[in-house]
Amino acid sequence: MLELKNISKSYGKNESMVLKDLSLEFDEGNCLAIVGGSGCGKTTLISIIAGIIEPSEGEVFFNGKNIKNIRDDIAVVFQGYGLFPWKTVRKNVILPLQLKHEKSEYHLADKIIEDLGLYEVRNSYPSQLSGGQKQRVALARALMAKPKLILLDEPFSAIDPILREKLCSKFRTYFKENDIMVVLVTHSVKEAAYFGDKILVLGNEENTGKILDNNLAGKMGTPEVRAIHNIIKKAMLGGG
């Protein structure tokens, strides 16, 4: 279970609060989508959950333990993918194993490279890849950390709409099958509705967050799904 307890974050002494007293509980095996407009604190929140930045107040727990003590259980895919330009695709993917000195597990990296259709470009550098390929490399690297919780920060933003839907569906299935809890940050209502079993809507003011249940996750294009889109939009605007 992922628990956020009274999370607040402000930058600098006189700056306004990015997040204010945000609390939520979220069950394992599910996908949580965090949706909101620019500057509403989505990336800040995901960085706090990842343990990369400290909240001004509050704590984050995963399976009852403070996330500061279980960093190895959490993997992050950043918005710009965060691939190291000096490492080839394969070297980027095996990095988590290399850092943990698990050389015997390298075959798993080769398998995931193949599964994600990256075999042809395994010796290429990130600068030689397309947006979709970079995204898959970042995801493959995150999975190599064998996480129990994976955090995705706008992972599909740089990908064309057709490929985006395909990858969204592929990854959602993968995470469900492998029992990995996912927190997805997005500004896209459509993506949030497709991915999130629960949707945390962050507005631009009073960022205490609003949580919506979504029974239609994994479905697309139906009138019911479009109704969910409208509910999310209303919540984003503060009217829901």
Place this chain on the structure above:
Amino acid sequence: MTKKIFQYMVAFVTILLLWQLTSVFFDKNFLPSPITALQAFVELLGGRELLRHLWASCYRIVIGTLIGLIAAMPIGLLIGCNKKIDDYFGKIFDILYPIPKVVFLPIIVVCLGIGDEPKIFLIALVLFFQLSLTIRDAVRHIPMELINSMEALNPNRFQYLSHLVIPSCMPEIFSALRGTLGISTALLFITENFASITGLGYFITKSMDARRFEDMYAGILSLALLGVVLYVLIHLIERKVCRWKCLETIDKDE
């Protein structure tokens, strides 16, 4: 690659032509034609004297560069990675960096004697300051996205340095090495003219004093050749070490 070689050949021939024209225009014995200078260069290479001086200069500049680089790496990384250390010790670099180190040559010679040591020390000293600041700035400019990405993998300090900080600084280090090559060669010339009996700087000045202008130009050509060879060597190592960066440059050029 073939196109690049052709471009260099064209540049080389243009330089020779300009030299030839200048030589004809002034018609002075201190400015022989490039052919005369090249003949003297080839003849002197057959003997031992020029090679001895060339070797002495090569040894000093290579060792000086290596010492400067090895000393600058930990210091640059330290002040680049640690804001508090930079706040205090970084200021020492900011004050000392603009001072031309060559003014300390007499003191260095008094302390280290007239052998290779003062020449190597001065080159290393100048490179040390240049490279330390380059590395510090390169560390400061590592994209936040890559820092977050590495921190999310929970590395230890050594892994953080070896997988993120050092590789990200390498292009700037090579760029600085290439940029300082001209300064190092100039320093070499100056130091070899100060209480010295070996090196190309000494050979060039001695030839000029003796009015052996062909020999002098052979010495100048040797020094230029040394600079070019080192430049190419740095470039080749960079292509090997920073292959990813070279590919990015090629992609942009195309």
